[in-house]
Amino acid sequence: MDRGRWGCVIGGDPDRLVVAMRARELGRTPIVVGDDVGVVGDVSGKVDALARIVRVQERRTVLRRTADDTDPFERVVVANADQLLIVVALADPPPRSGFVERAMVAAYVGGLQPVLCLTKADLADPDDFVSLFSDLDVPVVMAGREQPLEPLLDRISGSLTALIGHSGVGKSTLVNRLVPEANRATGIVSGVGKGRHTSTQSVALHLPGVPTPDLTSGDRNPFGGWVIDTPGIRSFGLAHISPVDVVAAFSDLAVTAEQCPRGCTHLGPPADPECALDTLTGKAAQRVQAVRRLLVAIATNETW
């Protein structure tokens, strides 16, 4: 028996199951946490029940990255998440705007709502860092060890939220507060700036107190409240993403961008003197500038 083609599932009926743990292969299709899969076999929903995954539903959203900006190999980090919670420490390790910009772009392109989640506010003031992103209208929540969880819970209850962050930012500490039985390993930040990797696998965790998901309901999002904890990452490559993809992810700008000349990269003059995005005015024009800043940032910053 080829165990490599079997998935570990956590519940549901034969048609809609959630892959909760390991990324496995179905033929050539990598299956990731958050994938809706069709299975046959033991579909009792008991922990460790083995069932055969026979198909993967089309993904509603997908968060991808590459190891660096030249690596053509795309890794799918998580499927079908509604939101991407970008967890950033305000100090220890110091926040890196390049990482946040990259994660935001990957979220927009993949159809996820990015949310900036700040930890360690006891060590540094958030204002300067938050102001870097204010014109993008990205929601910001404070969720340090000593801060109440309610603002974050209000935002994530009822949706499938992936958490991403550098090692050492306090992501496991946060997950353990959100889901006390999760027992995610927490570590001491070592060296300057970079923590050691203490979590090694992505896992989907159901938020306690949020109704158990009805996987048969036919809702767009049947998940109730789930968080997907991903391992601390060192790099966020975007080799698979072009400026055109990013503009296309903003529905209000995409319509106008259809009027652009062929081959327009939407970066504006001098590269694209006839970019139709420059005809927009008011708030839309501000958004164009914010998105362009993001494009320039990801083109010039390092993969982390």
Ligand SMILES: Nc1nc2c(ncn2[C@@H]2O[C@H](COP(=O)(O)OP(=O)(O)OP(=O)(O)O)[C@@H](O)[C@H]2O)c(=O)[nH]1
């Ligand atoms: N001062 C302060 N320390 C925190 C806060 N949140 C977490 N920490 C500490 O930061 C260190 C790293 O926290 P973890 O939760 O292990 O970090 P992580 O992001 O999960 O790291 P990996 O598991 O390596 O990916 C631990 O010593 C935590 O106690 C906070 O809000 N303030």
Ligand SMILES: [Zn+2]
């Ligand atoms: Zn254009």
